[in-house]
Amino acid sequence: MTAFLRAKRREGKTMRWIAAHLGITLGRAVAKAARLRLILHVPRTYVATEPMPGEPAPIGGEREVLDEGRCRWIGADMGTAWRMCGHACANDEPWCPHHKARVFVEEVGR
Ligand SMILES: [Zn+2]
Numbered sequence: 001m002t003a004f005l006r007a008k009r010r011e012g013k014t015m016r017w018i019a020a021h022l023g024i025t026l027g028r029a030v031a032k033a034a035r036l037r038l039i040l041h042v043p044r045t046y047v048a049t050e051p052m053p054g055e056p057a058p059i060g061g062e063r064e065v066l067d068e069g070r071c072r073w074i075g076a077d078m079g080t081a082w083r084m085c086g087h088a089c090a091n092d093e094p095w096c097p098h099h100k101a102r103v104f105v106e107e108v109g110r
Contacts, residue, residue: 004038005029009038015094047103056098060084071096 001022019029033039040106048081057071058075071085072094087096095103 001032005033005036006038009033015039028101044103051075052102054098056085056087056096058083058085060086073099073102 001024002039004022005018005027015030016026017035019026022029030039055075060070062081062083064084066072066084066086068091069089071087071089073085073096074082075085076082087097087098087101089096089100093100
């Protein structure tokens with residue numbers, strides 16, 4: 001399992017792809033990869049949605065689902081007039097750097 005995980009990470013396969021091909025849960029694959037220092041970011045087990053100091057003000061429209069390239073963080077109850085963050089992010093990222101840092105706890109080398 002370790003050699004396969006190492007090789008596929010180097011090829012750039014996603015953890016979801018690797019877990020499926022190993023026949024294990026995504027959580028177990030991520031935990032193994034983190035122990036081997038093969039993943040760049042480890043998701044937090046709990047993510048607070050309340051605004052934090054330095055929180056960027058949401059710029060998405062009221063209840064507007066934004067396109068790729070704009071942060072889709074929703075820091076409000078879905079029953080309210082929520083807004084997505086809307087600040088710029090990479091096209092393959094769902095969140096801006098501020099919100100990505102709230103979801104991922106640490107950087108781990110490849
Ligand atoms: Zn954001």
